[in-house]
């Protein structure tokens with residue numbers, strides 16, 4: 001049963017929320033997923049399909065009502081540094097400088113003395129040399145997300161969980177940071193789970209793309225991205241894959257701007273031509 | 277756009293917009309002129325009251341000299357220039373007020389002694405009584421600081437307990453809330469009876485005055501820490517004490533300072549009233565004693581000393597606060 005290649009095993013997980021009026025939301029229903037060691041996997045799907053919920057369950061920030069989450073075969077019970085988490089808005093501590101924010105994990109784990117040189121190393125890695133003493137409000141959104149990533153990575157986590165880390169950034173900063181993430185992933189070989197709204201981002205970065213649907217939130221399909229390591233957004237295969245993912249998302253109930261999905265082509269792809 | 281910015285700073289009084297008065301050199305010259313005018317009025321117009329004018333005249337001469345030096349320095353130092361130009365109109369008015377005040381009191385007797393002493397007499401009294409005033413200030417400050425510091429430390433400790441532990445909140449918060457509305461000075465009769473001397477009674481009153489406001493603010497600051505900070509810290513390996521001392525407490529620091537500001541104001545009040553009623557030393561005691569002798573010039577003198585001492589304390593507090601909260605400078609609220 002046990003598979004040494006699997007880092008995180010999600011088995012039959014349910015998560016239901018009740019709002020203040022008592023209304024029930026099935027944020028996740030019977031989710032099964034195995035995340036492999038060292039892979040970069042992304043979750044994509046319409047708003048409210050439970051992406052954040054699933055990521056929080058893996059982090060141990062939340063617990064499922066049914067099912068099990070295993071990390072290296074032991075149940076996830078509470079948050080821990082071996083599962084680094086980057087929040088959508090970064091959540092840097094405003095009273096700490098860039099350097100202090102990055103060092104937090106070392107201090108919290110009482111290893112700051114031995115591992116102090118790592119701080120500089122990670123600042124260099126994310127390209128923020130010279131900004132060590134800046135406070136979060138003094139740096140740009142893109143820089144803040146770099147700090148948030150470095151802050152999680154300095155603990156050398158088994159998995160890095162990224163919840164739409166680039167969601168609030170402009171297109172150029174986004175691409176820049178995508179390259180940084182890819183570089184980090186290559187260098188550290190950390191397993192990365194990425195939540196995103198951006199199809200190109202998912203294809204550009206991932207080994208696998210998990211497409212989710214809402215109400216109840218569940219996994220709709222998992223697409224293997226079999227592109228060569230050096231990816232080009234204008235490559236034919238890239239474009240074909242993009243179209244495939246967009247169509248799936250469209251069916252999954254996600255609003256896709258019409259210029260991205262050609263309805264005639266969609267019909268052909270789905271083999272519905274005869275039916276019409 | 278630029279215009280918009282300016283008016284915003286005028287409203288908020290933020291740092292950039294603080295020195296907004298006209299950049300005219302005339303006002304600096306005019307302000308020196310009115311200070312000299314006040315001096316001239318005192319020297320030339322004969323007195324109807326018996327006073328010793330030396331101290332006042334030295335004071336005005338010194339004031340004018342300092343202004344002149346600053347005026348010269350302002351040509352070379354930008355920060356001095358900005359401040360001086362900004363303050364010039366106010367100093368101009370001060371010079372006129374001093375001259376008028378002098379004319380209406382010492383020079384004419386239109387406003388009568390002992391209730392309305394002239395500026396000459398007040399400055400003279402401050403100089404003559406300097407030893408007593410200094411000792412009184414020393415006693416007041418000692419009482420103030422011992423009381424405020426112990427009250428603040430207690431307040432921070434209580435605030436942490438209330439803000440962090442449900443049990444403490446349950447038992448102590450209602451007590452703080454109810455006791456907080458009672459002016460500390462109301463405890464004076466009890467403090468005097470139960471505590472061995474007026475100093476400890478004063479410390480007790482000032483300490484409770486500051487304790488409640490600090491505890492209240494600290495607990496609020498801790499309780500309002502955004503959940504995402506705790507979650508972020510937990511995924512970085514933080515334990516309970518780390519969450520308290522590295523996350524909740526730093527998050528509450530701005531509130532600690534608001535608490536201390538409130539506490540400082542309450543403490544001034546408590547200090548002076550408790551000294552007026554129960555003490556044998558200090559500025560509050562001095563005022564009361566001077567009043568008993570109908571020496572209103574001394575009453576004014578000690579009020580001026582109080583104003584100076586308290587302003588210095590508030591200014592120091594502001595500097596410390598701006599330094600500690602430098603991570604907040606520029607964050608849009």
Ligand SMILES: Nc1ncnc2c1ncn2[C@@H]1O[C@H](COP(=O)(O)OP(=O)(O)OP(=O)(O)O)[C@@H](O)[C@H]1O
Nearest residue numbers: 017018019025027046047048049050051052053054
């Ligand atoms: N704490 C909560 N209390 C109540 N309902 C919640 C809570 N958290 C999430 N939900 C609900 O669960 C569903 C899934 O939420 P989740 O945040 O996981 O979605 P998401 O896929 O991350 O969406 P988005 O793309 O908008 O971030 C939503 O319908 C949401 O309203």
Ligand SMILES: [Mg+2]
Nearest residue numbers: 051052053163
């Ligand atoms: Mg989300």
